[in-house]
Amino acid sequence: MRAALLLLAVGLTGCSGHYLDAMAPVHALAHQGRPAEGAALLERRTAKTGWDRLLVELDRGALYHRAGNWRASSEALNAAIALGDERETVSVSEELFGQAPFRMANHEKQALHALQAINYLKLAQNDEAVVEARLTDLRQRRLAAETDRSAANEHFVTGSSVDASQREFFDQLVFGRYISALAREQQGDLEGAFIDYYRALTLKRTAPLDARVEVEQLVPRVLWLADRLERPERDELKRWYPGVAPSGPAPGQGEVVVLVELGFGPHTQIDAVKHVLELIPAQRAELPLYAEAQGAPVVPEVVSSLEELAMRRGYRGVLVDRERSGTVGVNTALFFGYLLLPPLAVPLLLRRAWETTIRDSQSWELLPAEFAVARLQLPAGTHALQLPGLHGLERREVTVKAGAVTVEVVQGP
Amino acid sequence: MKRLLAAALLATACAHPIGSFSPLELKAQGRPREAWVALQNQLAEDPGHDPRVAVLHKAALLHAGGDWVGSELAFAQFEALRGYELLGAERTILMRLRATNTLALRRDAQAFAAAFPERSPLPPAPGRGKLVLVFERGGAPVVRVHYDQATKARYTTVDRPLSAAARWQLDDEAAATVQIYDSLQAAWGGQLQSQADVPRNPLDPFAPLRDAFGGRRQIWWSAPTDWSIAEREVNPGPHVVTVATVAGRRPQRVDVAAGATVYLVVPQ
Structure with missing residues (x-):
């Protein structure tokens, strides 16, 4: 009896705690629109x-991103990307004796690369932004030949x-393509942007x-x-969108593209x-969901909804x-x-059950529920815009x- | 071993593909157009289905998806077919859906009066405009079968709970809830119940089997039953109206001219 209890105690030593419960005050600050304070508390x-380092880096990256500290956010998210890649390989010893490592869900991976692409866009590192934006496309990792294996x-x-007819929708994020195009547009590469x-x-x-994929504002x-690039897709596009007039930048005008990360x-x-x-799904505040420029409201279009994908x-x-x-194999072997060998396996099995439950109940809560875009054509100069925020x-x-x-x-909101 | 485990998991009723839902679930999630596609797939595997019921679902689901013209065409098709006989409450719902299709397309007072004859909004004050929103909510009552004796089925209906209150927000003002103006839940429920209680044909050997599968009638589950109307005077110019739907909050820009009334239909 004593030996069994000792084994149990040793086996359960060092079990993971619930990260989300422990970081609830940090997340609350982010929800209140105080990400800089949240980042300090997280540290x-x-x-x-x-x-779990991956969860910490994800939160750190999201908080700095929300605080507008693009450099610190990109460093944290790069660390998260590296950790995420490492964890794609299953380590039997880690699964059996260590803490069951948290792995990101697809919508979390897509959010990670999308936020990183925005970071690079704001840092004017357009090539990196294109690479990150393309990584929101999960199909690139899983080549077509791997679809059957998946x-x-x-x-x-x-x-x-997964319903085969929807696999492409789940794997490829429209917002990723949008950001990639935007980065190319900023570089002056109109062909790539198109x-x-x-x-x-x-x-x-x-x-x-x-x-929830809305791209109507993009069509003109x-x-x-x-038209300008005389692309062969021109006729097809006109068939898709009959009656929509092409619209480019007017002389003396520029464009403000507002990326709205909702919820x-x-x-x-x-x-x-x-x-x-x-x-x-996270609760959403009933606050205004539009931008205002020169007294006229513009409703941002939700280009991709990670919440919906999840x-x-x-x-x-x-x-x-x-x-x-x-991991399923390790659990079966333990069973x-x-x-x-009950005396040896009981503590390991209990620990295993605990670790797996903890792994499966964690999530990256600070990612945006939806990515929306508003495109505003404005005359050159400085403008005071009203933009949607967490307080109105x-x-x-x-x-x-x-x-x-x-x-x-x-x-x- | 893998096959054994897979078989065990399949036995736990998770065999349908990840990301696929029944038409009813899709409708409840606020995806009516996908519900219609899923229903079409189901109907294709059931050659004995009543085409009149199928067209009714099509009309209601296209209406909920904002395809007013497609919905109207489906209703016209329904009138030309033979089969399913509408109950009184269902006929009222059909007429109202057709009227709101017209209202959504024409957006004028005449179309509104056709849909809601006893609720004509007054014109806006001079120099002002008006917004009128028509919300559709609710769904067919749920039919329950009870067995008082081993052989006799008794039917009751329960109101389907509203999926979400009708809420809307004008520009950056606080959101407001709109009370239900007209509900056909109770009337429809009563009629469904009395229809279901029609004495069973003693020579029909399949009657007990049909009872066990939930009654003798097909239910037009895709139709709304409750209507709410919000009316508001506004300054002329562009506004943003944000409505709460089961699929989330949806903002839309609305341009209101002085002296004009703008009508919006907000399906569930």
């Missing part, structure tokens, strides 16, 4: 502790796979009918680019009645992303180990240069 709470893994973990914008419109056409610009990501929660983990796949989709067939409309002065694209980033 204090995580210094010299054993919290489906097999999904089957293995949850008993079913190709990415055109791909964004194509993705919109293949998305489910009621998917793409038609103008197609916060969904979180996982244990349903007390059904005793299952489920995905819950909710459509549900918790089973998230589980597929967090777990690997290797049989319990049957064969917020005034921001923006300097517009003739013929140039200025990018503004805000966090909305």
Whole structure:
């Protein structure tokens, strides 16, 4: 009995805590629109502790991003990208004896690269912005030949796979293409910008009918680019959008593209009645969702909704992303180990169950629920804009240069 | 071992593909156009379905998706078909949906009066404009079957809970809830119940089986049952109206001219 208790105590030593519970005050500051204070609190709470590094870097990156500290955010998110890549490989010893490492869900990976692309865009590192924006496309990682393997893994973990007709919609983020095009436009590479914008419109056409992908404001610009560059896609675009007139920059005018990051990501929660983990969308404040320039309101279009991508796949989709067939194998082996060698396997099995539950109930809550874009054509000069914020409309002065694209980033409700 | 595990997981009723939902679930999530596509796929596998019911669903789902013309064409098709007979409340809902299709397309007082004859808004004060929003909510009552005796089924109906209150926001003002103006839930529920209680044909050997699968009628589950109307005088010019739907808050720009009334239809 004593030996068994000792084994149990040793086995359960160093189990993971619940990161989201411990960082609740940090997240509350972010929700209140005080990300700089949130970042400072995060540093204090995580210094010299054993919290999962990936979750810490993701939060650090998101908080600095929200605070407009693009450099610090890009460094943290780069660290998160490296950690995320490392964790794609399943380490049996880590799974068996160590803490079950948190793996990002697809919508979290897409958010990570999208935020990083925005960081680079604001740092005027347009080439890096293009690379990051393209990485929001998960298909690049999973080559076409790997689709079958992905489906097999999904089957293995949850008993079913992603609806094949929607795989492209889940894998490729329209906002990624939009940002890539924007970076190229800022570089003056109109041909490259057209190709990415055109791909964004194509993705919109293949998305489910009621998917939250809105690119209407972009269409006149793409038609103008197609005409100007004499692209072969010109006729096809005119067939897709009959009656829409091409519209490019007018002389003496510039364009402000407002990137609005709306809300916060969904979180996982244990349903007390059904005793299952489920995905819950974050509450959204009923605050204005539009920009105002020269007294006229402009409604930003939601180009990609990460919340929707997550909710459509549900918790089973998230589980597929967090777990690997290797981890399922380790759990199965432990279960049989319990049957064969109870005294040795019980503490390991208990620890395993705890670690897996903790891994599957964590999430990156500070990612934006939705990415929206408002395009404003304005005369060159300085303008006072009203932009959506976490406390209502917020005034921001923006300097517009003739013929140039200025990018503004805000966090909305 | 893998196959064994996969079989065990399949047995836990998670066999449908990730990201796919039934038409009813899609409608409840605020995805009516996808609900219609999913329903079409289901109907394609059921050659015995009533085409009149299918067209009714099409009309209601296209209406909910904002395809007013497509919805109107489907209603016209419905009138030309034979089959499913509408109950009184269903006929009222159909007439109102057709009237709101017209209202959404024409956006004038005459179309509004056709949809809501007893609720004509007054014209705006001089130099002002007016916004009138028509919200649609609710759904078909839920039919429940109870067995008092082993062989006799009794039907009751329960109101389907509203998925979300009708809420809207004008520009940067605080959001407001709109009370229900007209609800057909109770009337429809009563009619469904009385229809279901029609004595069973004793020579029909499949009658108990049909009872066990939820009653003898098909339900027009895609139709709304509750209407709310918000009316507001505004300054002329551009405004942003944000409405809450089950799929989230949706802002839209509305230009209101002096002396004009702008009508908006907001399906569930």
